[in-house]
Amino acid sequence: MQTQVVTLKQRPQGLPNSEHFELQSQSLPELADGQLLVKNLWMSVDPYMRGRMIDRKSYIAPFAIGEALEGGAIGEVIASNHSDFAVGDKVSSMLGWRNHFISDGEGLTKVPETGLPLQYFLGIMGMPGMTAWVGLNKIAELKAGDTVFVSAASGAVGSAVCQIAKLQGATVIGSTGSADKVELLKSLGVDKVINYKQVEDLNVALGEAAPNGIDVYFENVGGEHLEAALNHMNDYGRIALCGMIAHYNAMEPQAGPTNLANLIIKKLKIEGFIVFDHWQHYGEFAAQMGQWLAEGKVKSEETVYQGLENAAEAFIGLFSGKNTGKMLVQLNP
Amino acid sequence: MQTQVVTLKQRPQGLPNSEHFELQSQSLPELADGQLLVKNLWMSVDPYMRGRMIDRKSYIAPFAIGEALEGGAIGEVIASNHSDFAVGDKVSSMLGWRNHFISDGEGLTKVPETGLPLQYFLGIMGMPGMTAWVGLNKIAELKAGDTVFVSAASGAVGSAVCQIAKLQGATVIGSTGSADKVELLKSLGVDKVINYKQVEDLNVALGEAAPNGIDVYFENVGGEHLEAALNHMNDYGRIALCGMIAHYNAMEPQAGPTNLANLIIKKLKIEGFIVFDHWQHYGEFAAQMGQWLAEGKVKSEETVYQGLENAAEAFIGLFSGKNTGKMLVQLNP
Numbered sequence: 001m002q003t004q005v006v007t008l009k010q011r012p013q014g015l016p017n018s019e020h021f022e023l024q025s026q027s028l029p030e031l032a033d034g035q036l037l038v039k040n041l042w043m044s045v046d047p048y049m050r051g052r053m054i055d056r057k058s059y060i061a062p063f064a065i066g067e068a069l070e071g072g073a074i075g076e077v078i079a080s081n082h083s084d085f086a087v088g089d090k091v092s093s094m095l096g097w098r099n100h101f102i103s104d105g106e107g108l109t110k111v112p113e114t115g116l117p118l119q120y121f122l123g124i125m126g127m128p129g130m131t132a133w134v135g136l137n138k139i140a141e142l143k144a145g146d147t148v149f150v151s152a153a154s155g156a157v158g159s160a161v162c163q164i165a166k167l168q169g170a171t172v173i174g175s176t177g178s179a180d181k182v183e184l185l186k187s188l189g190v191d192k193v194i195n196y197k198q199v200e201d202l203n204v205a206l207g208e209a210a211p212n213g214i215d216v217y218f219e220n221v222g223g224e225h226l227e228a229a230l231n232h233m234n235d236y237g238r239i240a241l242c243g244m245i246a247h248y249n250a251m252e253p254q255a256g257p258t259n260l261a262n263l264i265i266k267k268l269k270i271e272g273f274i275v276f277d278h279w280q281h282y283g284e285f286a287a288q289m290g291q292w293l294a295e296g297k298v299k300s301e302e303t304v305y306q307g308l309e310n311a312a313e314a315f316i317g318l319f320s321g322k323n324t325g326k327m328l329v330q331l332n333p
Numbered sequence: 334m335q336t337q338v339v340t341l342k343q344r345p346q347g348l349p350n351s352e353h354f355e356l357q358s359q360s361l362p363e364l365a366d367g368q369l370l371v372k373n374l375w376m377s378v379d380p381y382m383r384g385r386m387i388d389r390k391s392y393i394a395p396f397a398i399g400e401a402l403e404g405g406a407i408g409e410v411i412a413s414n415h416s417d418f419a420v421g422d423k424v425s426s427m428l429g430w431r432n433h434f435i436s437d438g439e440g441l442t443k444v445p446e447t448g449l450p451l452q453y454f455l456g457i458m459g460m461p462g463m464t465a466w467v468g469l470n471k472i473a474e475l476k477a478g479d480t481v482f483v484s485a486a487s488g489a490v491g492s493a494v495c496q497i498a499k500l501q502g503a504t505v506i507g508s509t510g511s512a513d514k515v516e517l518l519k520s521l522g523v524d525k526v527i528n529y530k531q532v533e534d535l536n537v538a539l540g541e542a543a544p545n546g547i548d549v550y551f552e553n554v555g556g557e558h559l560e561a562a563l564n565h566m567n568d569y570g571r572i573a574l575c576g577m578i579a580h581y582n583a584m585e586p587q588a589g590p591t592n593l594a595n596l597i598i599k600k601l602k603i604e605g606f607i608v609f610d611h612w613q614h615y616g617e618f619a620a621q622m623g624q625w626l627a628e629g630k631v632k633s634e635e636t637v638y639q640g641l642e643n644a645a646e647a648f649i650g651l652f653s654g655k656n657t658g659k660m661l662v663q664l665n666p
Contacts (some may be wrong), residue, residue, distance in 0.1 A: 049599070256588060263603060264606075
């Protein structure tokens with residue numbers, strides 16, 4: 001059969017655009033014994049994918065030119081010669097950016113029957129939600145009563161951080177980039193919201209929003225946000241370093257914050273982390289998050305593009321804040 | 334009686350010089366009941382004191398203009414109306430920068446009879462030695478087999494870090510700024526030494542010295558050293574942030590490293606610390622260090638200036654690397 005995949009046509013310098021991607025037709029062979037055929041229903045686009053477009057050593061291999069891109073996806077088994085998978089099973093994989101794929105089952109996980117929408121397993125119940133929970137609990141050692149500052153607070157990870165931190169007894173300050181997103185965050189219970197595109201001086205605005213200082217900073221952005229946070233951290237503050245989206249498309253190395261001396265003066269800890277290193281805690285996270293969702297205490301925010309032909313646009317949109325919450329592409333709709 | 338003190342005459346902008354200090358005469362009253370008179374024998378000058386010359390909020394109050402400076406000192410009780418202290422007792426205090434002082438005993442610690450030279454309690458057995466041990470063990474979680482990089486490796490803290498790390502089974506790379514200091518570090522067993530003033534590119538030199546990467550960076554310097562270390566850290570590396578002497582005299586904010594993204598890519602931890610927060614471990618440290626010194630496994634390196642009138646010069650000399658090991662001033666010689 002014929003299917004479609006999105007390949008990396010050339011490595012972006014700076015902001016990616018449609019020229020860097022190519023939608024290609026691909027033929028899939030007949031299923032062999034022990035194989036199954038999956039039709040993808042949802043795929044994820046995430047800021048970290050920008051890093052894989054650079055040819056460098058990192059925690060995950062770079063994408064190859066001319067090859068299909070990869071990323072989180074949820075699909076349905078539509079044919080199976082594999083004893084562990086039946087037609088109709090829903091499976092998650094890292095084989096997004098394509099409409100169908102053949103698998104021998106390796107790297108596939110069956111999505112449990114929870115009654116939750118399938119795409120939650122790419123968002124609030126999946127990698128972004130788990131990233132928020134790990135960053136707060138395993139890296140930043142969140143305590144009830146802490147003041148938490150979150151950058152990119154309306155993104156997939158950020159909106160989960162805000163809600164989890166509130167549920168764990170923190171005061172939450174979020175930074176985001178539009179009036180709509182400010183309203184969204186307020187509706188999620190965020191105590192104070194900064195529209196960083198509207199304020200004259202982020203450092204001053206953060207000082208006003210956090211008159212008693214910040215205990216935990218959940219860092220998704222870098223640059224000016226990190227510098228402002230360092231100025232307002234309390235002694236023994238913890239910074240969970242999840243991402244630095246402000247730097248991902250930089251054409252040249254960008255100077256770091258000028259105020260790193262605060263790390264010593266205030267005895268701060270900064271720790272970079274990758275959620276996959278903490279996947280052994282997924283069960284604990286999923287039980288807690290599943291309960292919160294069932295009780296209506298956490299809301300999943302989503303922005304959905306339709307069709308594989310719009311996947312590149314969805315990805316590119318991440319860098320101009322086109323998403324509120326989790327950015328998703330619905331496939332084979 | 335009359336004594337002498339060194340006061341802060343004006344706050345330095347940039348590098349301190351003799352104009353910022355003043356040697357003043359001071360009269361001490363008769364001893365009241367419950368008081369004792371101490372003649373200082375040794376005083377410490379340390380890079381952290383530069384921070385106290387700035388009028389800002391920090392972990393320790395700034396020095397006041399026109400008041401005697403403060404810092405670690407060891408002295409001898411020469412008169413006592415205090416039941417806990419006898420004439421001849423040796424005491425350590427934070428009342429350096431003066432020849433004599435009167436005390437009610439608060440903040441004084443008797444120096445134990447160990448047979449070790451008194452001034453060791455300002456150096457290898459005191460704050461700098463403890464800083465090295467805490468940074469390696471409590472902050473950087475040093476393991477045998479780790480590769481440790483140390484900046485300002487021939488300083489009071491750095492030379493202790495090098496020796497402790499070697500004794501705990503690490504490979505040690507030190508950076509220092511003169512040929513003499515390179516030789517000293519080699520004599521202390523440091524595996525590879527970089528003269529950062531002689532190499533064309535510190536980043537390249539560090540890559541050559543650490544072909545298998547760095548697991549622990551003990552940071553005393555900041556600036557170019559931090560940037561180079563970030564490039565060569567291994568995954569899950571730990572950076573103990575003790576000081577950033579390269580920044581202490583900066584007239585303007587200095588840009589931070591351009592490669593902080595390594596914190597995420599390599600899942601690094603950076604943690605600033607102040608030794609006083611860990612003082613509850615002093616007994617454990619002192620027992621271990623005392624044994625190493627008794628067995629000849631650790632050497633104390635010292636640079637000694639004579640007389641309170643030269644204390645400011647000793648302090649200023651820290652910022653041009655005039656010291657090898659602990660910088661001390663002998664008082665009332």
